[in-house]
Amino acid sequence: MNLHLTHRNYDAAIAELQNRFGAAASTGASVLDLHAGDESHHARQRPDIVVRPQSTQDVAEIVKIAGRHCIPITAFGAGSGLEGGVIPVHGGISLDTSELNQIVEIRADDMIARVGAGVRRLDLNHALRDTGLFFPVDPGANASIGGMVSTGASGTNAVRYGVMRENVLGLTVVTANGDIVKTGSLARKSSSGYDLTRLFVGSEGTLGIVTEVLLRLHPIPEAKSAHAGFATLAGAVDAVTDIKRAGLSIGRVELVDQPLVDVINRRGQLRLAPLPALFFEFHGSVTEIDTLSETIEQIISDNGGTPLRWTDTAQDTKLLWETRRDCLAWAKAERPGSHSWPSDVCVPISRLAEVILETRQDVASSTAPAFIVGHVGDGNFHCVFMLHEHEETEVADYASRIVQRAIAAGGTASGEHGIGLGKRQYLQSEHGAEAIALMQTLKTALDPLGIFNPGKVLPDAGPFSSTSSEHP
Ligand SMILES: Cc1cc2nc3c(=O)[nH]c(=O)nc-3n(C[C@H](O)[C@H](O)[C@H](O)COP(=O)(O)OP(=O)(O)OC[C@H]3O[C@@H](n4cnc5c(N)ncnc54)[C@H](O)[C@@H]3O)c2cc1C
Known part of the structure; x- marks a missing residue:
């Protein structure tokens, strides 16, 4: 039997942690439930114990206890992740960092x-x-x-x-x-x-x-915000590229596709043309931005945009960005009982319009409504499905094609959410076998017992692979 497995002892680790950390080490059902998942669609799973260290020294002690008993240790921040990163799929310790808050x-x-x-x-x-x-x-x-x-x-x-x-x-x-x-x-x-x-x-x-x-x-920059609608999604993406190429300083630029604009018009206070839209924030002094506004407006018009609507008051600016923040939650609310499944691909800017358009065409047949938002200045976009449980297999197929399309275009499976549980199967096609082998070598060198967040990022391997887990 593997040496690691002979040393693995969940009960002894839990007893030692409770003894050392007292009330900061909890096995209460509600605490375990709170640490069983994040904001993703992945199935929740409880840890065996939650520990809240107060210092780096405490963390070192927890890690030593986990190592002595060969049990997993999964860090938990705010639990807002979208790829199941905090889910302790092999049980063990959820290390909650909320008290490392200085x-x-x-x-x-x-x-x-x-x-x-x-x-x-x-x-x-x-x-x-x-x-x-x-x-x-x-x-x-x-x-x-x-x-x-x-x-x-x-x-x-x-x-x-x-x-x-x-x-x-x-x-x-x-x-x-x-x-x-x-x-x-x-x-x-x-x-x-x-x-x-x-x-x-x-x-x-x-x-x-x-x-x-x-x-x-x-x-903190001076800034001015604005929005415009576009006759086509491609026009919206091209406008961003042209503005960037002209050297104009974009602080933020967010794409919202037409189905989501329709949700905004039904649910929010902002009134938008029923077209794909871009929300902008330009950074620089107000005088500077005013000087550049003619060029920006010309670029938008050349790409089939409606006249740019600047926000005149702080309240209007707040409304614009709160609308961007809340619009996906409104879309979910329109489908009671649904949960969201976001993709997170990122592609070279030159391929962005084409990849978004192909994605939009592909998901047109989806039973679950799908909405596209994008940090288009970076080539990163999310196609977010609002699905019911019985639609998971269908959505998984669409999500898989979105990733494959992005990788084929020279992009990545994840622009910002990480790999977690959800994207591990794409790692090899994105990076190649040699790069994965090097990642495995690094993992083994830094974490020889495989105790840190097993089952995440890399394909299954090592003492906590799905075939070798002996956790009950
Ligand atoms: C409405 C909404 C919108 C979002 N929009 C975006 C977005 O635009 N861009 C974006 O990047 N993300 C976005 N996210 C995802 C999420 O907010 C980010 O992934 C964020 O970085 C997760 O931080 P967290 O503290 O919640 O981490 P958690 O979810 O707690 O953990 C995430 C991962 O990090 C590990 N981890 C946590 N703390 C530590 C630590 N101290 N040491 C080692 N490992 C640790 C965990 O084990 C896990 O694998 C969004 C999420 C929601 C709910």
């Missing part, structure tokens, strides 16, 4: 913040409000910074500020043997040694537990 320091002069992994992004921006700085990565949900690091999150602002990879300067990570490793530095750039920071960014808790993060901050 904003350790804000170095306004360096435009850097050091925060605990459990800090929520809205709390960070609230704490920054008097500094004139903000942290721009905005995945819609009020996610934890550790979760955002681990999924390689981005969102509406990425076109201007980049994704987590560009905005994380360093990390404190607990590795599989309980060592506390610090990566990166306060310097804005570095050519020193292997880039361990970026190895952990996007690793979804499979290589180590992030406990602290050094973040790059940015000055």
Whole structure:
């Protein structure tokens, strides 16, 4: 029998954790339920125990206990993930980072913040409000910074500020043997040694537990928002490309396809032309934006757009972006009892219009209504199905074709949500066998017992593969 399996002992680990962490280690049914899943469509599964560490040192102790008894340990941030990353598919420990919630320091002069992994992004921006700085990565949900690091999150602002990879300067990570490793530095750039920071960014808790993060901050920009409808989806995408090529500074640009515009017109307060729409935020001084507005309006008109409607008041701007935030929830509400299944592909910008159009044509026959929203400035779009349980097989087929289409166009299965449980089957076709083998080598080197979030990201392998799990 495998040495790991002979040492695996869930009961002993639970007893040791309860003994050491008292009330911060819970096996209560409601707590286990809260840590059984995220916002994805994947089946929920309870951990055996939830532990809430208060410090990096606590995390190191938990990891050592997990290692001693060879049981899985899955980090839980805010649970807003969309690929089942927090689901402890082999049971074991759910390590809840919510008490690693200290904003350790804000170095306004360096435009850097050091925060605990459990800090929520809205709390960070609230704490920054008097500094004139903000942290721009905005995945819609009020996610934890550790979760955002681990999924390689981005969102509406990425076109201007980049994704987590560009905005994380360093990390404190607990590795599989309980060592506390610090990566990166306060310097804005570095050519020193292997880039361990970026190895952990996007690793979804499979290589180590992030406990602290050094973040790059940015000055709060002056901005103006606007929206326009387009005769065609292709026209909308081309307008974005042309605006970017003209060097005009887009802070955010979001595509909303016509079925979703129709939902907005039925449910929201914003009145839009019944056409695919783009929501824009331009950054720069207001004078600058006003000077450029003629060029922007010309580009939109040349691509079949309606006249650009600028928001005149702060309230109008708020309404525009709240509408973008809420429109998918409205679409779900229109189909009572449904749940959502979002795809998350990203393709080269030059192929975006074609891939979106093919996707729209393909999903036209779907029984479950499908809506497309896109961070089009990056080539990233989500086709979101609102489905009932009996439609899962049908939707899985559409979702699979969306990924295959994106990979064939030179793109990726996941622009920002991560691989989690849902996209593992595409990893090899996207990266090739050699790259997967190298990823496996890294995983084995960093986590030889396979205790960190087993069953995620990489194809099944190692002591917790589906055939070797002996968890009851
Ligand atoms: C309405 C809605 C809109 C969204 N829009 C976007 C979007 O536009 N862009 C985007 O990128 N995402 C989006 N998301 C997805 C989600 O918000 C992000 O994936 C976010 O980064 C997850 O953060 P979290 O704290 O909730 O992580 P969780 O869901 O708790 O965890 C996610 C993964 O990270 C691991 N993890 C968590 N914390 C740690 C840690 N400290 N150390 C190691 N591993 C850890 C977990 O084990 C899991 O694998 C959206 C979600 C919702 C519900």
